[in-house]
Amino acid sequence: MKEDNFDIRKREFLKKCFTLTTGMVLPCSEFVKLNVSESRDIYKREAMFQEETARGILCRICPNECVLKEGELSECNNRKVYKSKLYTLAYGNPCSVNIDPMEKKPFYHFLPGSRAYSIATAGCNLVCLNCQNWTISQTSPDKTRNYQLMPEKVVEECIRQGCGSIAYTYSEPVTFYEYVYETAVLARKAGIKNILKSNGYINREPLKKLCTVIDAANIDLKAFTESTYLKLSGGKLQPVLDSLITYKESGVWLEITNLIIPTWTDNLTEIRQMCQWLSDNGFKKTPIHFSRFYPTYKLEQLPPTPVSTLEKAARIASEEGLDYAYTGNVPGNELSDTICPSCKEKLIVRQGYRIVANALKNGKCSFCGSKIEGVWS
Ligand code: SF4
Secondary structure, eight states: OOOTTTTOOHHHHHHHHOOOOOOOOOOOOSSOOOOEESSOOTTOEEOSSEEEETTEEEEOSSTTOOEEOBTOBOTTSSEEEETTEEEESOSSOOSEEEEEEGGGTTOSSBSTTOEEEEEEOSOOSOOOTTOTTHHHHTSOTTTSOEEOOOHHHHHHHHHHTTOSEEEEOSSOGGGGHHHHHHHHHHHHHTTOEEEEEEOOOOOHHHHHHHHTTOOEEEEEOOOSSHHHHHHHHSSOHHHHHHHHHHHHHHTOEEEEEEEEOTTTTOOHHHHHHHHHHHHHTTOTTSOEEEEEOOOOGGGTTSOOOOHHHHHHHHHHHHHTTOSOEEEESOTTOGGGSEEOTTTOOEEEEEETTEEEEEOEETTEETTTOOBOOSBOO
């Protein structure tokens, strides 16, 4: 299918659509008392998946495939060429550190009721108009106030806080790849799980390497046409679909989030097509979260998603054979509970991020004994 705007380069897109604002920082949690570093050696970690080319240094981590000359900053705002080598500026310097319930990511079929030690650095490889975390995603690590938290320290803090998992989240973990990977290796050795909240915008080879240390991923599937993907996020749909398949093949526990934005991604025919694709490609047992949009960033003029639209989307998903279709960001909505696909009994009841009832026994429905897919302990 020909897409008229498809050849707009990301930087042109940025110039046309955005005025980037920097310098605002998400509030950091009370419970982590670490020194904030204003000055540090930002060239401390060479980037993985770099390649020398005649045009400059190529980064092969994500489909943007930036080619950078000396001193140039990447599209994700956190990689730079220094003395002919590509460096990540996002290593050991998260700007956001929190402890979150697993349900907030959202994960509904992965260690329900547990807590994740959550970190993010500045930077993202997409430019979504609806970004909730734009103050950290659309800027560079040298513009945010950061913690000094090397991988060993992340694992140590995670254990000290009694969390069973480390979540790489908020901005885009694909762009702080080296920090994620090396922390995840240490975490796994210490018996800590690693989870990603990601846009899935990553090339296959780095993703396969990452999957060797990641236990669960929640991937945003933002739309189901290339043109909407480009206009909404500056990215492409196909690489995200490819990533979903790679995650699945690699045995990482996967959940999918589809944010329904009025006038952008609320077309029920497209939602049905997306569900059909998921159904046809082996994702019938993969939970999907139809999440409610609230006005934010460049889409402040839009209304919140009507709850009825989310409910329709979840019903369409069920009609297309997806066993676990949820509404998200609607506390107390019945469709945020887990229902047994076989006997239709209610198994897990949620109120916001809280689990108020759980009738699973050893990963099975306690009414009919059917297996419920997930990682439950
Ligand atoms: S990870 Fe960043 S530097 Fe690498 S290709 Fe993607 S946007 Fe460019």
